Amino acid sequence: MTSELLRYTLQVALISFMLGSLADVGLKLDVRDAWTALHDKDFVVPSLLSGFVLGPILAIVIARLLALPEPYAVGLLLLGLAPCAPFMPMLSDIAKGDAAYSAAFIVIAALGTILLMPIALPLFAPDLHAGAGTIARPLLxxxxxxxxxxxxxxxxxxxxxxxxxxxxxxxxSFSTAVLLSVAFLQNWDQILSAIGTWAIAAQFIYYCALALCSYAVSFRLPHEKRGVVTIGVCTRNVGAALAPLSAVANADQRSTTMCILAAFITLIVGFAVAKILGRLAPKRDLAINAR
Incomplete structure (x- = not known):
């Protein structure tokens, strides 16, 4: 009975978190500014390359190099196909990123995840037994x-x-607190067992590698745009990664655990990267932001 209650509460909290966080992003998004930024191919190309080429490839490479158990590898791949956490605009501000380009990156990430995940996941994770339609429905x-x-x-x-x-x-905020608390209570044994594997280390390595690679790929961009790409790519949309697992019957709990761990780890790495980028911002940009 307790187990069923926790599972039901987890599902409600996850849905509330995703609906609320994405609606909140939409409520703050300035379409005109985002549309202008989306016409900047020098920004869009590295965003797509970093988010949807480097992201999945690095996830697969790191999972194989560290010999992660298959369920953890599936979880990392799901995270690799879901760039840009809902809190990305906040971290972008710390990194002295451009707000209009943050909005544009959110649009790129949302549409890219919806289009790519249903195609890529069945190819690279056939053991999940999830078809394109099964994956696409919860994302939509x-x-x-x-x-x-x-x-x-x-x-x-x-x-x-x-x-x-x-x-x-x-x-x-309330849904996030409930989600993390219930997820820990329901999966505490799985979380503890993950400590004995490379699952946690893999995520730290992965997000740091994403930050370095995306920063390198966007080398032609000025700091305020380069920072947006870096923060957007090195943070992960945990809700989007969990959504396909919620639609798959008998999904391995360790894949869910991998995604839940990301809620903590992506915030830690993202905040650290944002602070570093903020310090790297040219003084000219700092003076403009101070006004």
Whole structure:
């Protein structure tokens, strides 16, 4: 009975977290600024390469080099196909990134995840036994729908969007606390068993490698755009990674554990990278931001 209650609570908290966090991002997204940034091919190309080519490849390479058990490797691949955490704009501000380009990266990441994950996951993780339709449905419902609703509300009334934002943010904070607490209670034995593997180390290595590689790939961009690409790529959308697992019957619990661990690890690495990028920002950019 307790186990069933925890599982049900976890599902409700996950859905609330995803719906709320993506709606909140949409409520704050300035479509005109994002649209302008999306026309900057010097920004879009490294964003796509870093997010959807380097991301999955590094996940597969690191999983094989460290000989991760298959369920942990599947979890890492799911994370590799889901760049850009919902809290990415906050970290981008710390890194002195451009807000318009942060909005553009969120759009790229959301659409890229929805399009690529249903195609790539069955190819690289056949043991998951999930078809493209099974993977796509929760992504459309839990990413595209709330994201689109948030954008639509802001387009209809910026005043209402600003009023709804703090309410949604509180809901997301509560859902996050419940999600992490219940996930730990339900999976504490799996989390402890992961300590004896390379699962945790693999994630730290992976996010740090993503930060370095994305920073190198975007070398032609000025700091305020380069920082956006780096932060967007080295943080992971844990909800999007968990969504396909919630739709697959009898998914290995260790894959879920790998994604849950990411909620902590991607924030730690992302914050550290943002602080470093903030210090690397040219003084000219710092002076502009100070105004």
């Amino acid at each position: 419902l839990l990413i595209l729908a709330p994201f689109g609703v948030g954008i639509a509300v802001r387009q209809l009334s910026k005043r209402w969007a600003d009023r709804c934002d703090p309410i949604i943010r509180k809901l997301v």
